[in-house]
Amino acid sequence: MPLRSSATTGLKIVIVGGFGVGKTTMVKSVSEIRPLSTEETMTRAGIGVDDAQGVEAKSTTTVAFDFGRISLNDELVLYLFGAPGQERFWFLWDRLFSGTLGAVVLVDTRRLADSWYAIDRLEHHGTPFVVAHNQFGEPTHTLDQIRDALDLSGDVPLVACDARRRESSKAVLITLVNHLHALSSARQVTS
Amino acid sequence: MSPRLEDEVPDRLYMVTGGRSSVTDDAFDLVTLIVSEGDPTPGMQSEHARILRLCRSPMAVVEIAAELRLPVSVVCILLCDLLDTGRITARNPRPAPAETRLPDPDMLKQVLVGLQNL
Numbered sequence: 001m002p003l004r005s006s007a008t009t010g011l012k013i014v015i016v017g018g019f020g021v022g023k024t025t026m027v028k029s030v031s032e033i034r035p036l037s038t039e040e041t042m043t044r045a046g047i048g049v050d051d052a053q054g055v056e057a058k059s060t061t062t063v064a065f066d067f068g069r070i071s072l073n074d075e076l077v078l079y080l081f082g083a084p085g086q087e088r089f090w091f092l093w094d095r096l097f098s099g100t101l102g103a104v105v106l107v108d109t110r111r112l113a114d115s116w117y118a119i120d121r122l123e124h125h126g127t128p129f130v131v132a133h134n135q136f137g138e139p140t141h142t143l144d145q146i147r148d149a150l151d152l153s154g155d156v157p158l159v160a161c162d163a164r165r166r167e168s169s170k171a172v173l174i175t176l177v178n179h180l181h182a183l184s185s186a187r188q189v190t191s
Numbered sequence: 192m193s194p195r196l197e198d199e200v201p202d203r204l205y206m207v208t209g210g211r212s213s214v215t216d217d218a219f220d221l222v223t224l225i226v227s228e229g230d231p232t233p234g235m236q237s238e239h240a241r242i243l244r245l246c247r248s249p250m251a252v253v254e255i256a257a258e259l260r261l262p263v264s265v266v267c268i269l270l271c272d273l274l275d276t277g278r279i280t281a282r283n284p285r286p287a288p289a290e291t292r293l294p295d296p297d298m299l300k301q302v303l304v305g306l307q308n309l
């Protein structure tokens with residue numbers, strides 16, 4: 001499905017979390033296109049030209065990430081990226097997070113540790129985010145317990161969701177944008 | 192014993208970019224929207240021609256990469272060629288105001304309305 005010719009501005013939200021936490025599922029549940037996948041490559045630092053051979057030493061890491069899109073109105077198009085949260089994918093982050101509106105950290109209570117690095121990185125980067133607890137089966141933890149376990153500050157919104165359901169995923173995105181709106185309004189007043 | 196250059200099978204990425212590596216990373220964002228300014232011309236490199244066909248309606252850099260099955264960094268090099276010769280235009284995302292580092296509330300309100308209408 002092509003974009004409208006009036007589309008002028010692409011926006012980004014990144015959904016980050018460990019393997020199997022439901023990132024692709026969430027992208028799919030709200031996207032107007034079938035989620036697409038592409039690759040980003042990083043050439044490792046310190047690579048030069050090997051003078052003896054004239055052949056550039058190849059040391060390239062590739063990671064696949066998927067994305068979907070939502071046309072918000074005639075001009076604005078929102079792209080959702082599912083990004084693996086582990087530390088070894090840090091190079092992908094810098095590219096994804098530059099200019100992003102904000103992030104959703106998806107967590108699975110069976111593997112909370114998978115999201116520690118992502119949360120750390122977002123805080124350090126100053127990227128606003130919300131945390132969504134993707135429920136697999138019966139809830140085993142309260143949101144307060146999860147907040148404690150993640151050592152999450154009180155002003156970061158934390159919600160439960162079922163990434164398979166469109167309404168639920170939509171509610172997560174709305175929570176994020178409301179949070180951004182509150183932050184942005186507050187800063188405009190103080191700055 | 193060192194391998195000779197001609198023994199190496201050049202990979203597709205090398206062929207597509209003519210061996211250039213990415214130098215213009217910040218010219219395009221993943222969500223920069225690309226629009227063609229004309230039709231492909233005979234003899235044009237096939238990837239360039241495909242991009243021009245794909246971008247008859249605006250298309251984000253990341254979608255072009257997915258369609259062409261090429262890494263984003265390679266697509267950016269191809270786009271640079273096309274931009275330099277005026278065959279495409281690029282609609283770049285608006286950077287957030289430096290003082291708040293957040294998009295302005297009015298724009299966020301539009302995003303919110305768009306999501307609620309989903």
Ligand SMILES: Nc1nc2c(ncn2[C@@H]2O[C@H](COP(=O)(O)OP(=O)(O)O)[C@@H](O)[C@H]2O)c(=O)[nH]1
Nearest residue numbers: 019020021022023024025135136137162163164
């Ligand atoms: N029960 C349940 N299963 C889910 C939920 N979200 C995703 N899944 C399943 O979990 C598996 C992994 O999800 P996926 O989106 O591929 O994870 P990703 O690696 O983060 O992209 C898939 O089989 C999904 O169907 C959820 O909210 N509840």
Ligand SMILES: [Mg+2]
Nearest residue numbers: 023024066082
């Ligand atoms: Mg996935």
